[in-house]
Structures are given as C-alpha cells and as structure tokens.
Amino acid sequence: MSLGWVAFLLFAGCSVALENTQALNVSQRCMNDTNRFLREINQDWPKEYAVSMYDAFGKMGSNVEGGNVNRPGLLQLCRSAHAPTFSGQYCQVFLRQGTVQYFVGVCVPDSCEEEEVQMLVLYGRLQFSQTSLIPPLPPILVNQSTQEMIMTHCLSDTIAPDASDFTCLFVCCVMVAIPLAATLFTAMIRWQQDREVSPTVESPSLNTGLKLYGTLKTNASSSSKINSNTSEEKGNNCTRHTTLCFSRSCVYRYLQVFSLQTTTQGIFSTSSSIPGGGYSCLNGIRVLSLLWIICGHSAEYTLNNLDNYKNWKNTVESSPLYVLTISGPVFLAVDTFLLLGGLLSARSLLGSINRAEDKLSTSLVTNYLFKRIKRIQPLHMFFVCLTTGLISLVQWGPYWFPFKDTGVDCKTYWWANLLLISNVLPSNKICIPWTWYLSLDFQCYATTPLLVYFYRLNRGVFAVVSGGLVLMTTVTSAVITALLQLPVVHPSTLQFENYVLYYYKKPYTRYGPFLIGVLTGIYLATKKNQLLKQKWQAILGWFCCLSLMAVLVGLAYILRETPAYPSVPHALYQGLHRQLWALAVTWIILACEEGYGGFIKSLLSLDVWVPLSNISFACYLTHPVFIILYNGLQETPIHYTGINFMYLFLGHLVLTVVVSYVFTVLVEKPYLHT
Template sequence: MKWNVLSLLHIITSVTFLTKAQLDGRRYLTEGFGQVESFEQAVQRINSLNIKSKQESLQQILTNSLDHKGIDLDTMAAFLGRLSQLKALDVNVSETCFNRTEHYLGGLMTRQIWALRMFDATTKLPSGILDGKMIWTGSFDECTKVKATVQIKVNGTDNTTHLVPTDQFDGQYCMPTVPAPKSMAAYGVSGIYVGICVPAGCSEEDVKGLVNTFLAVLGVKEGGVSNVNCAQVDKTWTSDAIAVVCVTGAFVLLVAIATIYDVVIQHKESPEPTVISVPYGGQNITANGSVGDHSLRVDDYTQLVNNTANPYVKKVNQAGTLSKVILAFSVYTNGAKVLNTKQGSGALTCVNGIRFLSLSWVIWGHSYAFCFTFVGNIGPIFEEYKNSWTMQPLWSGTFSVDTFFVMSGLLVTYLTLREMKKGSGRFRVNWGLYYFHRFWRLTPPYMLVMMVYVPTFYLWGNGPGWPKGGIDPNCKNYWWANILYINNLLDMSKMCMGWSWYLANDMQFFVISPLILFPLFWKELIGLVILLILLLGSFIATGVLANVNHLEPSSQYSQQSQEYMEILYMKPWTRIGPYLVGMVAGYILYVTECKPKLNWVTALLGWAVATAAGLAVVYGLHDVYQGHPLSNDVSALYITVSRTVWGACVAWVIYACCTGYGGFVNTLMSWGAFVPLGRLTYCAYLVHPVIMYFVYMSRRTLIYATDVSMTYFFFGHLVAAYGCAFVVSMMFEAPMMGLEKAILNRDKSA
C-alpha cells in the first residue's frame, strides 16, 4: 500500500507543477461544461489550443509518476529477474514474447514514449469496485495504436554512438481473468477482467504465464489467471465471409436492377395498371398473409376480415412471369406495400398495435439484459430496479412473447376455420400449401439473416469485449436444427441464435394445429376437449418440472437461470398454454363472426377482470424481489398458470377490440402508423439482438446505467431494429413473398 500512496502523491505534485501549462485545458473544461457554445466557437477554440504541447505535458505527468525510485522500478526489476528464471527453466512462453516483454519493461524504465503508452493503456485500480465494477478495460485504442521501436546503442568507428533498431512491434490488447478475492464469492463474482497492453507476438498462453509470474512477484500466492482473451485487430477473411459478401452483393445488384426496371421501364411502358384481386393463389386463406401467417407480421395486401370477401385489391401491370419475378425484387414496389397505412374494411386492426408494442417490450427487456455484463454500477442499479414498482414490467418482460403466441393461435384458428367453411370442409384447404407457405414466409429471411450475421460478425468491429470467433460458434454445427425449427429442443450450449427459440415453438404449435382444427370444425365439442386436455397436460408438465427442480418463479430472479431456461422457458410442452388460449379466442371470433354478443355490463366486467389479472401477473412478484421468496408449491403454481392467465388477458383485449368493446384501446392499437410497423415486426425481431451485440460489444468503456441512459439505449435499439428490418425486408423477405406469388400464379395459369 505504501508505494500506491506515494505514487498517488507524486502524481498530484506533478499536476501542481504543471498548473500553468494546463491553464487552457482548465478553461476548456469551464467553457465546455459551464455553458453552451456554437459550433463555430468550438472549432475556433480547438484550433487555438496547442494540442501537441498539452499532449507532451500529459506524458510528462505520467513520466513523473514513475520517477519515484524504489517504488515501481523495484517491482519491474523483480519481474525482470523472474522472467530470466522462467527463461532458464524453459517455461512455456515463447522466446519472442520473452524478449519483447523485456524490451517493454526496459523501455518503461528508460521512459520510452511507446512504453509509457503501453503502460498508460494498461488498466489501473478503478473506482466503483464495491458497486460491482469487475471489468477494468484500460484503453483499447491507445494500446492497439502503439508502434514500438527497440533501439540499441552502437559505437561507430569515429568514436560516435548510433542508435540501431533491433526490433519493431505493435501493442496488443489482452484481457486476462484474474481470480477475485474469496470474500467476493458470496456476491457471485468469480473473477476480475483486467485489460492490459502487451507486446504483439505474445500468444494468449504466453500472456497467461507472464501475468501469473507478475502476480507471484506481487505476492499473490493463491489462484491464477484462468483465461486470457487477446483482441484481434487485423482480421483474416474466411472463405465463409467472402462467400457471404458475394451472395449479399448479388442480392443488392438484383434489387438495384429490379428497381430500375420497375421505375424506368415498367412504369413508362404501362402507366395505367390493371386492377386485379390478389388472393393467396386462388386457393388459400387471404388474411394476414394467408393461412397461418406468422403472428409477428401483417401482410401488405391481405387483412383479417369479418366478411366473406377479400376487400383488398392490388394494382399490378399485366406482365409475364419473368417480369413478375423481376418486380418481386423491386424496392419501389415492395417499399410502397410495406409503408402503406391503409387497412381493409372490417380488418382486425388492433393486431397491428399489439404486435408493435409487444416487440417494443421485448426490445426494452433485451436492452437491459444484454448490457448488464457491460454495466459498471451493476450492484446498486440491480438493487434499485428490484425495489422499483415502475421497473416490474422489465422483470416480467418475458410475457411479451406469450402475447405473440396468443396472436398466432388466434389467427391460425380464425382464418383456417373460415376457409374450411367456404369449401364445406377439409377439401377447400390445400394442406400442402398450408405448411409450405408457412415455411416459405418464415425461413428465407431467417436463414439469410443467419447467413450474414454468423460468418461475418467478427469482422464488424473490435473492442475489449469483442468476440474473436463471433457470437454464435454453435451455428456452424447446429444450423440444421434452426432450419428444421427444433433448435429449442437442444441444450442451450448447442443453440444457434438463442432468441430464435420462439420461432421453433411457434412453428411446432402451427404444425400440430390441424389436429385441433379438424375436430373444432366437424365436432366442436371434441375439439374443445382436445384443447382442454392439451392445456391440462401442459399445466401438469410445467408444475411437476418446476416443483421437482425447486425453480424460482422467474428466470430473472432464479439463481438457476440457465436451468430454468432449459427446463421450462424454451420447451413447447411448457409454453403452449397461451397458444391454446389464442385458439379458443379465434374459435369464438369464428363462431360469433366478430359481431357484438355482449352487453356493456359484461364488457366492463371483462375489462376489469383482464386488467386485474394482467397486473397481478406483471406485478405479482414484487415482494419476491424484495427478499420474500415464495414456497416451492406456490412458486410452481405461479410458473404453471401465469403465462396462460396473461394469454387470456391478451385474448380478451383482441376480442373486445374486434367486437366493438375496445373503446380508446382499440383506437390506439388501430392507429395507421402501426400498420407498416406491424409488417416489419418479424424482421425487427430477427435483427434486434444482433444490433445490441454490436453496440455493447464494441464499447471501449463500461456503461454507467441510469434511467436516462438506458431509455436512450432502448429507443436507439428500437429505431435501429426497425430501420434494419426495412432493409432486410426489402432485400430478403419481400422478394421471397413476390417469388412465391409469381410461381403460384404461373402454376395456376398453366
């Protein structure tokens, strides 16, 4: 401790001596933080500063802080001596790393600027440790910009001395995991991540050996470095990444050609398009993109309707199959469809707003969950959020996914039963196209996002927390599980694109839906009994698993969060409840034909019960977060019924809005601006975690979380997600939809 205090006092003394030299810098602080200046004033002030002299003064401060003899120099000398011993013992540290480390320490002792920069870039003991600041980043950019030149003195023949360079190397940023004190284990802290700057040429194993040696010099006898991650600034392009760029470039070129063809040629030749109706291939359901269109999007030319006719028409030019295929890639045509805010008469317009707000809830929760690793004040902010009533929806954010399950079950049931009624049964629905259409609408954008994201993410940036091998190394071996929509059945350690578990569940529910829809159509009592049996089976499975494994009522609260996720959160037999509730709601809408069947007293009672139940689900665990745990049985009961209860609340909102009892809620959810946002929701769901990974992992410093900063992150992620979703939709989703339509129309005419 003595040398730390002396060093600190010496730094303060150095700063005092340099007060006059830093006068302009102090004036900058006063002006910059005390008042707002115009852009022109800022440029003029910056140009007036002698940046080079200020930089030299700062370097002098650092040099002076090392000039206290017997403090840092003794430690360095001891370390150099230990290095020599290791070299003699032939320890597994490369000779290049040995030599360059000796050069670095020697340069530091002789006050070489490049060595001072490496030392300055290495992390020091920071503030905020008691608040949970366990990642000490240092200065990534300062380290990686170091260009070291090692020189030795050589006597010339004319009795002069010359400096001859013997080695050149760059700074390399590494982050070893140093064991935390045993006293911190009670808080779940197993290690401290320390950013250090070492010479390039040292491998991760070399750095591990060097750091352990340095810890031994400092008297740390227990434990050692468990892991080292060195940043890779100069990255090599893999064959997969090159292939992705080529394929993506081909898509961009095709989209550009199609757009030019659409704008310049097609519209010029046919200024007056013909108006024709566009059902799904003339056979299938034309609502929400046709039968079973996934609940995360609303199709551009179809709507949920409560009459027997498709109210939508689409203006297209009379063109051949080739023209239709080309136009499928046109941004001009596809963009107009996506951004159109018109809705057909009788459409279930409230679904648009519910989609957008539900995904906003997902993104809000992920904005916090994804960044907690990079938060420097995690301790106090975690306690504050647990105690805050306003933050309870954050802890309950997983119910947002159940909203999508409800909508999916409702739409599949309502639309399919209507189509079966038109054709007097099963022969009206082409069940092959029923499954193909679902797979085709979901899979191309899903797989193309994976294709771009997985092989190239490592190239997008760098930083202290940037993964060298990308985010999802499992995708290389287990991508097939995603394309088969069974990835939720794998262990979490094998999952690719972890957030895609929802898509797997939704597809699995969709696949088994006809087993319920047939009985509902022909013998409704049998269909309802099957629904009830499946729901009770899900309740029993969920309750038993939760009780036997003694799981806490929330994955956020549970100390066994991974076990909770694998056993309960991602499995279809524990998540099907809200989907079944949605099917019941869809059946009721089908039977009643979306016509009012309630009096106002019943409607008010329904709203009161749904509101109370929804609030109980969202806020029911507030006392648990305050340190008052539920018993194992009560916890299992909450886990078993909470998601289904929430699904029933959402189903009531949709039913009330569709039958004229929604009031201002229906007015808000049916706002025209939600229509294009609803169409982009699926792609926004696919890309939003990728955006968050990029933003958080490319940071050079930790986040100091506040309500303001996290709200800013949330809105930034929300806007970026929908902006990227529009690009993905124009590049991948909309063209695939257009191709499907062109092929089906061609087949029909043939």
C-alpha cells in the same frame, strides 16, 4: 500503487522469469520484448510507446461495491503503441476473487501468445506471493484477497474471415442484389413501354387502353391488357415490339414480384395489415409488445457492460416502475406474440378451408405449412448468413466476450435454424440466440391443423383435447420449476442454463398461450352472436382483466428471488401465469371487437401502428444486432441511469425501424410473394 512500484514489480518478476524461459514455456522473443518494455517504462524518461502500453492497463475504479469490478483498460491506446520490434497487444485476464468474477485488460507485446501471457501473469503471482502482477480488489470491498485465474484471451487487431464467412456474405449479397436488379429492369421495361405505346395515341380504341394504363399502370393485369391491345393494333409483331412481348412473359412477372415497385406497396399504408381485414386492435398489441421486447433486450444485453450492475439490480428489480426493463414481466410480451400467432393461424386455416369447399385435405395442410415457412425462412436464414459474416468483419472490443461464440455456433448449428428446431439446443449452441422463438412458433403453428380437425370432427373431443393440452403445459411448467428450483424471471445466475434448457424455450411449457390464441381465432371466425350483450358485463370484464395483469406483473417482483428449495408459490406462478396473461389479452381483443374497447380500442387501432406492424418481423430479427454491435464495440463500461437507458432504447429503436424497412422490402416481401 505508483507507476514506479508497478514497473519495479513487473521488471523484477519478468527479469527472474527470463532465466526460466524454458521452464515457463515462454518463447525467447516474447520474453525479450516484455523485458524491453519493462526496462523502458522504468527509465527516468520512459519511451512514449511504453507509457501508452502502461496507460492502457486496466486499473481499479470507484464503486466496486456497486458492481464496478471489471477493469477493461483502453484497447485502442494499447494497439497504437509501437516499439521498434513489437506493437502493443490487448489481452483480457479473467479472474475470480471469492464470489466476484471480473476481467482486467493488459497491454503486452504482440510477440506473446495467449498461453505465454497467462504464464507470465501466473509466474508473477507465484514469484511475489501476496503481490500480483495484476493487483487484486481490496479485501475490504470483496471479503477475499486471493485471486484465481480463469482464463486469458487476447483480442486480434486483424480480421480473418474464412471460406464460410465469404460464402455467407456472398449469399446475403445475392439475396439483396436480385430485388435491386429486378427493380432496375422493371423500371427500364416500363419506361420502354411508355415509349412504344405513346405513338399510337391517335387510335380511338387505343386511347381507351392508354387512359386505363395511365390510371392503373402499376397493376400487372392492367398492363397485360394494354400490351395485348397494342399487339393487336400492330399485328402481334413481336419482332418489332419485343418489350411488349417480354412484359407478358413469366420472367417479367417474377421481376415485378421482386422489384421495389411491388414490395414497397402497402408498407406505409394505414389500412389494417391483418390478413383478411378486421381485428384492427391487433396491430397496436403487436407493436407495443415488440417495443416492450426491444426495451427489455436493450437492458438485458447491456448488463455485462455496466459499471454499476449491483445498483441497477437493486433499483430495477425491486420496483414495478421499471416493468419495461426487468427481464421477468418483459417476456410476457413473447406470450402475447404466441397468442396472436395462434389466433391468426386458426383464422387463416379456417379461411383456406372455406375457400376449398369446406374440405380439410392433406394438400391444403401442406400448402398452409409451406406458406408459413415461406413467410419466415428467407429473412431468418438471411440473418443467419448476415450475422455469421458480420461477426468475422468487426474488430470487437473488451465487452464482446459474452457473444464471442456466436459465429462458431452459426457455422456448426445453422442446420437447426434451417429445420426450425433451434429451441431444442442448449442456449450456448443456438445460432443467433433470439431466433429460438421462430422455431417455437412454427412448432406450435404446425399443431393448428390437428386442432381444427378435432374441432370439425367433434366439439366434445376438441374440448377434451384442448383442456388436456392446457393441463399438460401447466403441470409440466410447475413440476419443472419445483424440481429444478427455478426462479419465475429470466435469471442472471447459475440457474440460467437450467431455466433456458428445460423451461423457457420449450413447446411443452410455452404452448398454453398459443392454444388460447387458436381457441380465440376459432371463436371469432365462427361466432354468430356477440358474447357481450350488456355494459355491466364489459365493465366487470375490464376490471378483472386489468386486475389480473397487475397481479401477474406484481407477483413477478415478489417472487423474483431464486428459491433455495422446491417452492409451491414459484411453481404455481410459473405454471399458470402465461395462460392467465393470454386470457387477459384475449379479453382485450374480444372487448375491442365487440364494441366495448373504449379509449383502449382507439389507442390500439391508431393508424400509426400499421406501418410498424408491417415491418415487425424484421424489427424482431434486427434489433438485437444493433444492441450487440453497440455493446461489443464499447471500450469503457456504461453507467446505468434512467436517462442513459432511455436514449439507448430510442437509438436502437430508430436504427431498427429504418434498417427493418430495408430488409422487409428487399428480402421478406419478394420471397413471400413468389
């Protein structure tokens, strides 16, 4: 369709509409500005701003059959158009044509409100019968010529943070400023200590203390001893040695805890990051599972931006070669994290009981749960505040609409994140959608004391309780899948809400891997003899483990389609596959711990995994922010190819690791050590 013909249609339609402004409920100013734009685009020598506005309109591209149905246009070009009485305003018109939903970017005068733009588009369609102001997709490509308007949305070219946004940003600044200030004060105090201690080098008794100070000056207890010796040498004169006196105060000790001099220690250490030592293979399992999740999210969150979505779907969802980017098997990595959480929670609690003279008291359980809250909540709530404030400060592009309600959700439902119950909310109401896992993890974590209590009370009762819980989560998952006809992978269809609301994020369907982790942790912490005594047992175990993993991944592809009726294979797979995957990973851990891991243990125990494992919690919270920022700022669609997605993944990964290190030392570690 030529420029002149489109301009003629627009001009004719809106000129007629000018006479019916009141009937259309369109303001006089909006109509005047629209008519001016249409007149000046229809001249022999169109105005430059009018050409820019027309050029910014979304137009149909190639590969509609492959999924290139959205017509975003050019947001920045539209905003750069300035007429004498108005500027260009970018709006998105969301349409449905048969079973195809898409949006078209239009550039209209900024004097028009969203409702007025919608009325102009609707009136143009009615005025010209089969000819719309926004040309429909050809029927030969979508088997339907009639358009149906869903909504119209105009993107503001200004940012307007409110009081809650400023409050969130202020809280984030304070949480970061405290460690930075503590770092500065700690450096100044240590520098002053060096100055005050150095003149007393001639004292033989003090020389010994100074040598110790030079060797272990970063150690708080050592510093305290030196300060004590120095004070005795000078008669405990705190008037003259205020720095040395202050260094022994509670304030200084808290400054040290929050300072970077303390929080950066051990981050890049290659010694095991597992509390209590041992289990070196867990670092590799944790990091590889995290990389799998980041890769999966890089693909999942980008699907709305693709210009060849159908090509991606046909290629990726049909081949296990793309196992790292399909949304079905990739979420088995979440079950791996639940398994590791159960294992480490049982080991931690049993260690606390041993240190408490074999007593499982109420105060011990309370302290155990409080440590967990202190471990996750400071960084978690920091991200709630950061995301809420960041959303209000960014000028988003055409592809921001899948996440546009996130800021509103955080302002309304932040309390669910604070109470760690966000996974009970519908998916479209969760503040920071990926934090549902933290709520699920804590809910599972809170059951560990009860399981350990039954274990210590009576092994038979413990076996019955554990078996009943495994049976419950298996049957519940299978029944929900059958009744709601759910797929076995994370759907991108109308089944998404039911899948997430009733199955994916709920403790009663996801508890199995965590329970298996608790059982594994209890076994490893209390075992007296090795489980594997002969090499043939290890060979058989590895064969069963790897075969089971391959079958579970392969079945996800075979059963990937949403069933049209209650399906027994889908129900059985959904009920059993998470527990079976957890058992396979459990075998890997046991084999590695008992000396039958071979090259797999060598791989999982590499020193390179330890620093990444130390910042893995921050990486999990950080990586979706970069993916959403990248996608939300795009003006044009992304074309899927393997090489494009590899570079996207690597880019997101590098940024995630760098920023996660900063958040770990500034937010997570300081509040963890208080």
